[in-house]
Amino acid sequence: MFIDLRIHSLNSGGVDSPLRIAEEAKRLGVRPGLCDGIAYEGVLSGIEVRAESRRKLVRALRSVEEKFDYVVVHGGDAGINRAATRDGRVDILAHPYRGRRDSGVDTVIARQAAKSGVAIEIDLWSIISARSFARVRQIQKVQRILMLSRKYGFDIVATSGAKSRYELRSQREAEAVLLSLGFTREEARHAMETVPGRILERRRLAKCELSQGVRLVED
Amino acid sequence: MxxxxxxxxxxxxxxxxxxxxxxxxxxxxxxxxxxxxxxxxxxxxxxxxxxxxxxxxxxxxxxxxxxxxxxxxxxxxxxxxxxxxxxxxxxxxxxxxxxFLNRSRHFINAEGTAKFMGKEFAVVRESGECCDAVPVDEELAERLRHRKMRFIGLTKRDLRGE
Structure with a gap:
């Protein structure tokens, strides 16, 4: 099942209530993750950390509460991209290419992300919404990230980046778009299911950890 | 072929x-x-x-x-x-x-006002649990225009305040 970890509801710039998003995602057969910075009951909830500088990012990450299922950093700035991939508290670096001419991921960031386990996000909406030459640039950026991922081994996580119910995509649709961007079927499934599943599992285990090496085991 | x-x-x-x-x-x-x-x-x-x-x-x-x-x-x-x-x-x-065909959902016109997140909405259509509404709030209307949409997506549970 496609686990879509970056969806925005009315509470963070979207146009649908969290329940409506959950309802629409259920129709599409997608497990939704709402990235509103609010911990909802029964729905995967994440927080998107926005910071203007590296120092502010570190401070913001320190104050992120444990109640969230995953932590996303709003990427785009070169310094933020680099700082986020170095930090073990971050799960996903969202759209490192936003507002940039390049992909926002260089060899240093690629090595760091592979080492720290931070996944680099590719949002489908940035490709769907772009037209003509802007889409060409966007696809080039995604292909560059894919090439670096193959070389350095960091994880790519695919999301819809949806801010409305019409921007959500089902697993089959997302897979078809990723295939047309140059992903293999295995890579696409890895980015849609395995990587988000692994992120959630890691967070769940971290929540159960009482101290280093001591974990609360459920019956 | x-x-x-x-x-x-x-x-x-x-x-x-x-x-x-x-x-x-x-x-x-x-x-x-x-x-x-x-x-x-x-x-x-x-x-x-x-x-x-x-x-x-x-x-x-x-x-x-x-x-x-x-x-x-x-x-x-x-x-x-x-x-x-x-x-x-x-x-x-x-x-x-x-x-696969003949299974899509149908929205039917509806009327009424509703409150959600402290903001007022005029419900215009519904289908099962889902309903679409027009916001009274100007900021939300602007958000909709920006996304090239007409309606805010809500559910009946939202309107009941659950």
Whole structure:
């Protein structure tokens, strides 16, 4: 099942209530993750950390509460991209290419992300919404990230980046778009299911950890 | 050449005409795969029911993924946000109709006002648990305009305050 970890509801710039998003995602057969910075009951909830500088990012990450299922950093700035991939508290670096001419991921960031386990996000909406030459640039950026991922081994996580119910995509649709961007079927499934599943599992285990090496085991 | 039929439904804040949907699908396919690519795909819109807002395209069996990508890369139709949702793939029209078509949801007009998150909305249509509403709040109206949409998506549980 496609686990879509970056969806925005009315509470963070979207146009649908969290329940409506959950309802629409259920129709599409997608497990939704709402990235509103609010911990909802029964729905995967994440927080998107926005910071203007590296120092502010570190401070913001320190104050992120444990109640969230995953932590996303709003990427785009070169310094933020680099700082986020170095930090073990971050799960996903969202759209490192936003507002940039390049992909926002260089060899240093690629090595760091592979080492720290931070996944680099590719949002489908940035490709769907772009037209003509802007889409060409966007696809080039995604292909560059894919090439670096193959070389350095960091994880790519695919999301819809949806801010409305019409921007959500089902697993089959997302897979078809990723295939047309140059992903293999295995890579696409890895980015849609395995990587988000692994992120959630890691967070769940971290929540159960009482101290280093001591974990609360459920019956 | 073996053919594959792909059922889809158009979802948006209004009903779309067949010509609008055909134009959206072909411009999306042409933009992504080019003229030679679309010629190889043998992509064609065979039917679109304007009442039910669902239809199907035909393509070659080797280009099903490309055809689905063309449908899902449609972000708007005639300047309004829309989603051409792929429902399923089949080798015959008969099986396609039996398995996937005539199942889309229908919105019916509704009336009433509602409050959610301390803001007022005028409910305009509903389908099952889902209902669409027009916001009174100017900031939300601007947000909708920016996303090329008309309605805020809510559920009946939201309106009941659960």
């Amino acid at each position: 073996r053919k594959r039929y792909i059922a889809f439904c158009a979802e948006g804040d209004r009903c779309f005409k067949r010509e609008e949907v055909a134009k959206a699908i072909f411009s999306s396919a042409l933009a992504m795969f080019g003229e030679a690519g679309v010629a190889q795909m043998n992509l064609w819109l065979l039917d679109f029911d304007e009442d039910r807002q669902e239809g199907f395209v035909v393509c070659s069996h080797l280009s099903v993924d490309r055809a689905i990508a063309s449908l899902s890369l449609v972000g708007e139709i005639s300047g309004e946000r829309a989603h051409l949702r792929s429902l399923g793939v089949s080798g015959t029209v008969k099986a396609l109709k039996r398995k």
